[in-house]
Amino acid sequence: MNPKTIMSIFFRALAMLGLVIFVSACARTPATDLNASGTAAAGSQQEFLVTVGDRVFFETGSSVISATGQQTLDKQAAWLNRYSNYRILIEGHADERGTREYNIALGARRAAAVVNYLISRGVSANRITSKSFGKERPVAVCNDISCWSQNRRAVTVVN
Amino acid sequence: MKLLNRRAVLKLGTSCAAFIAATSPVLALVKITVTGGNFTPLPIAIPDFASANSAFGREMSDIVRSDLKSSGLFSLIDPASLPLLVGNISANPDFASWRTTGADAVVMGQVENAGQVQGSVRVWDTQAAEQVVGKSYSASGNASRRIAHQMSDAIYSSLTGEGGYFDTKVVYVAESGPKANRTKRLAIMDLDGANTQYLTSGKTLTLTPRFSSNGKLLTYLNFDNGQPRVFLLDLASGRQQNIGNFGQMTFSPRFSPDGRSLVFSVEQGGATNLYSLAIGSNKPIQLTSGSAIDTGGCYSPDGQKIIFESDRGGSQQIYIMGAGGGGAQRVSYGKGSYSTPVFSPKGDLIAFTKQSNGQFHVGTMKPDGSGERVLVSSFHAEGPSWSPNGKVIMFFRDPGGNSGPQLYSVDIWGRNEQKIPTQGFASDPAWSPLLS
Numbered sequence: 003m004n005p006k007t008i009m010s011i012f013f014r015a016l017a018m019l020g021l022v023i024f025v026s027a028c029a030r031t032p033a034t035d036l037n038a039s040g041t042a043a044a045g046s047q048q049e050f051l052v053t054v055g056d057r058v059f060f061e062t063g064s065s066v067i068s069a070t071g072q073q074t075l076d077k078q079a080a081w082l083n084r085y086s087n088y089r090i091l092i093e094g095h096a097d098e099r100g101t102r103e104y105n106i107a108l109g110a111r112r113a114a115a116v117v118n119y120l121i122s123r124g125v126s127a128n129r130i131t132s133k134s135f136g137k138e139r140p141v142a143v144c145n146d147i148s149c150w151s152q153n154r155r156a157v158t159v160v161n
Numbered sequence: 162m163k164l165l166n167r168r169a170v171l172k173l174g175t176s177c178a179a180f181i182a183a184t185s186p187v188l189a190l191v192k193i194t195v196t197g198g199n200f201t202p203l204p205i206a207i208p209d210f211a212s213a214n215s216a217f218g219r220e221m222s223d224i225v226r227s228d229l230k231s232s233g234l235f236s237l238i239d240p241a242s243l244p245l246l247v248g249n250i251s252a253n254p255d256f257a258s259w260r261t262t263g264a265d266a267v268v269m270g271q272v273e274n275a276g277q278v279q280g281s282v283r284v285w286d287t288q289a290a291e292q293v294v295g296k297s298y299s300a301s302g303n304a305s306r307r308i309a310h311q312m313s314d315a316i317y318s319s320l321t322g323e324g325g326y327f328d329t330k331v332v333y334v335a336e337s338g339p340k341a342n343r344t345k346r347l348a349i350m351d352l353d354g355a356n357t358q359y360l361t362s363g364k365t366l367t368l369t370p371r372f373s374s375n376g377k378l379l380t381y382l383n384f385d386n387g388q389p390r391v392f393l394l395d396l397a398s399g400r401q402q403n404i405g406n407f408g409q410m411t412f413s414p415r416f417s418p419d420g421r422s423l424v425f426s427v428e429q430g431g432a433t434n435l436y437s438l439a440i441g442s443n444k445p446i447q448l449t450s451g452s453a454i455d456t457g458g459c460y461s462p463d464g465q466k467i468i469f470e471s472d473r474g475g476s477q478q479i480y481i482m483g484a485g486g487g488g489a490q491r492v493s494y495g496k497g498s499y500s501t502p503v504f505s506p507k508g509d510l511i512a513f514t515k516q517s518n519g520q521f522h523v524g525t526m527k528p529d530g531s532g533e534r535v536l537v538s539s540f541h542a543e544g545p546s547w548s549p550n551g552k553v554i555m556f557f558r559d560p561g562g563n564s565g566p567q568l569y570s571v572d573i574w575g576r577n578e579q580k581i582p583t584q585g586f587a588s589d590p591a592w593s594p595l596l597s
Contacts, residue, residue: 063476065431098561101500101514101543102368102589103413104470104477106382106389107426107433107454110410114431133388134410134428138366143340145540145561 045085050160054081058116060154062099065111067119075116078158079123088160090125092116092132095157097150098140109134116156200576202236203320204263205229208248209240210270210280218247221272221280221309227353228313228327232553233577235320238262250281256290266293268316272308277301280308284319294319306355311597324550327352330593331555332370332379335359336565336586343565345588347381349396352592354582360394361401367392369413369589373420376593380404380414380423391425393440405443407436413456417464417484424448424458424467435469435486448486457501460484461528462508468492468528470500479513481528492530497522501544504528505551510573512545512554523556525573536575541566546592555581555590 042049050056055078058071067075082090094113096105113132121127142149207226212218222240229235240246244258248269259267264287272280278300284293296315298308307328314325335348346363347370350356361367366384373379379394385403389410394401404411408427415424417437424437427445433454436445449455453473460467461484468481474491477498482489493499497517504511508528515522515535521542524535541559548554552573559566565586571578581590 098541098559100516101457101477103426103456104454104472104500106410106412107428107456110428110433111431111454118431132409136389138343138345138368140341143563 047160050078050081050158054078056159057155057157059151060112060156062097062150062154063108065108065115067115072119075119076123079120079125082120082125082129082160083123085160086126086129088129090120090130091159091161092120092130093157093159094132094134095139095141095153095155096137097153098137099150100137102136106134106136109136112154112156116158120158202234203265204238205235205266205268205316205320206238206243206259206262206264207240207268207270208243208245210272211247211250212272212274214274215247217274217305218270218272221305221312222248222270224306224309224353225268225270225282225313225316228310229316231353231579232317233572233579234317238264250283254285254287256285256287259285259287266320270312272305274302274305278305278308280312282312282315284316306351307596310351310353314595323552324595326548326550326553326592326595328596329549330376330596331568331581332360332372332591332593333557333568333583333587334368334370334589335584336588337363340563340565347379347394348584348587350583352581357584360396360399370394370591371415372591372593373416374418374594375420376596378416378420379591380416380425382412382414391423404438404440405445407445411436413458415459417460418462419464424460424469426456426458435467437484437486446486448482449489455480459503461504462506466528468502468504468511470502477516479511479530492528493526493533494530495533503545503547505547506549507551510551512547514543514545514556523554523571525554534573534575536571536573537569537578542569544589546590548592549595555592557588557590559588 042052055074058074092113094109096108117130117132140153142152210218210222226237230237250269250271254267267285267287270282281297283295286293298311300308310327313327317325329352330349332349334345336343336345338344344363345366347360347367349358368382370379370381377396381392382389383392389412391404391411391414392401408429410428411425413426422437422439426433427436432452433456435448435455435458438445453471455469455471457470458467465484466481467484470477471480477500478491479493479499479502480489481492497515499513499515501514502511510525511528512525520538522535523537523542523545526533539558542556545554545556553570555570557566557568566588568581568587568590
């Protein structure tokens with residue numbers, strides 16, 4: 003083999019290695035965090051999603067955190083305080099039974115209520131950011147209360 | 162005499178009906194037009210426009226007929242039944258034969274598209290046997306539809322005594338994709354749905370576009386880097402820019418009447434307040450304070466006042482204050498919640514969205530909150546925008562579920578609801594000022 007060919011093989015191997023690294027990086031989705039028994043690994047995003055619960059719901063027009071919501075956020079706070087490496091994004095949402103601008107503000111108010119609650123439970127403020135989607139990103143799509151109540155939510159995203 | 166009265170009634174029907182006192186013999190007719198029952202559209206005859214290119218003549222007259230018909234104020238006599246199939250701009254009409262068609266007005270037009278586009282239009286009163294208006298237009302070759310709309314405006318204006326609104330654009334939010342992850346980008350089109358162009362890419366959510374009073378700039382909400390921010394867009398250059406990262410979010414922008422400032426909402430820590438900003442500066446002025454949601458700010462046409470919606474009293478209601486802020490007074494007192502207030506171009510009415518009894522309504526009230534009139538009630542209707550002459554309101558309706566919103570217009574008496582044609586789902590209409 004001449005040196006040119008050797009170099010070519012070397013670069014191809016390097017490219018393959020790069021591809022393998024790239025694929026494994028991409029595969030860091032919550033699914034890979036499941037251990038052999040099918041439960042989420044401790045401290046994983048999957049555990050936060052499944053065991054802790056990533057969202058709280060609100061009454062129509064309200065940003066008051068319900069008793070159920072408080073329980074969820076207490077669990078979130080405990081988990082977030084234990085796994086302090088995660089950054090936290092609170093997404094505030096409104097249902098579609100309101101006007102566009104107001105719902106953007108309402109989503110922000112809900113997100114702020116969750117941020118304040120988590121801070122009150124010891125989560126560091128500088129780990130948390132928030133944003134509102136208003137009514138633009140519903141999760142449930144139908145024309146009755148069963149969907150609207152799921153869309154009035156604040157979702158805690160850990161990263 | 163009878164026909165002249167009909168023209169007079171049309172004029173009255175488009176003016177402020179409540180103002181007309183119970184002394185005139187036309188009162189009964191005017192009242193009927195308000196409630197929408199027996200309003201009689203003005204019979205009008207429009208033969209095909211004369212042209213060296215007869216197909217072009219027909220195309221242009223079709224645009225004009227379609228414009229006038231869409232207003233709901235005219236009934237078009239079948240062009241095939243007219244004494245002249247192609248109009249003659251140079252001669253006085255034979256009024257006797259036009260009267261037999263039942264037409265109160267006849268329109269003669271001539272258009273040419275050799276290089277430049279040229280259009281001339283004359284409107285005749287068949288009863289008085291006199292010209293109502295005569296106008297000529299010219300423009301570069303690709304502007305033929307605009308010339309047609311300008312001719313429509315001249316006809317509408319001469320017969321109603323009001324400004325026209327056909328030579329206008331509409332900017333709206335074009336929606337596509339699944340409901341839970343919908344792409345929302347800004348689009349601009351002619352009022353009749355022609356010449357659609359997309360202004361934003363759809364990579365980020367773009368919402369609530371509003372025109373400057375000269376029609377050259379837009380302000381809108383862009384989820385730039387994921388966070389809602391007020392942007393400006395120059396329609397001539399396409400240039401888009403963030404006005405500044407004030408607070409956590411900036412949203413719900415609208416221009417001042419002189420186009421030099423914006424009023425918009427700034428959210429911080431869950432509280433949303435109104436601010437104004439001189440365009441080009443980076444020093445916003447706070448207009449409201451407190452923990453409530455204050456949004457939907459809109460200047461009065463004289464620039465002296467701002468109306469907005471606030472939930473400071475519990476539910477969303479409309480308030481008014483000086484343009485410098487402070488001293489807000491509640492305006493809306495009806496049953497339900499009120500939002501998205503917009504001053505009419507003359508400042509005599511406020512259009513709003515109202516929610517009550519599980520329904521949405523679009524309506525108007527006077528700036529002091531009296532005289533509320535609901536124009537449209539629906540599962541979901543929202544976001545009124547005024548025609549430049551203040552006689553028509555555009556809004557969007559959403560049937561909910563996996564379907565999507567569409568644009569509609571309705572006149573200020575609640576008559577003549579029309580679907581505005583768009584490519585796909587559409588929301589947040591913004592009606593431009595007259596382009597000429």
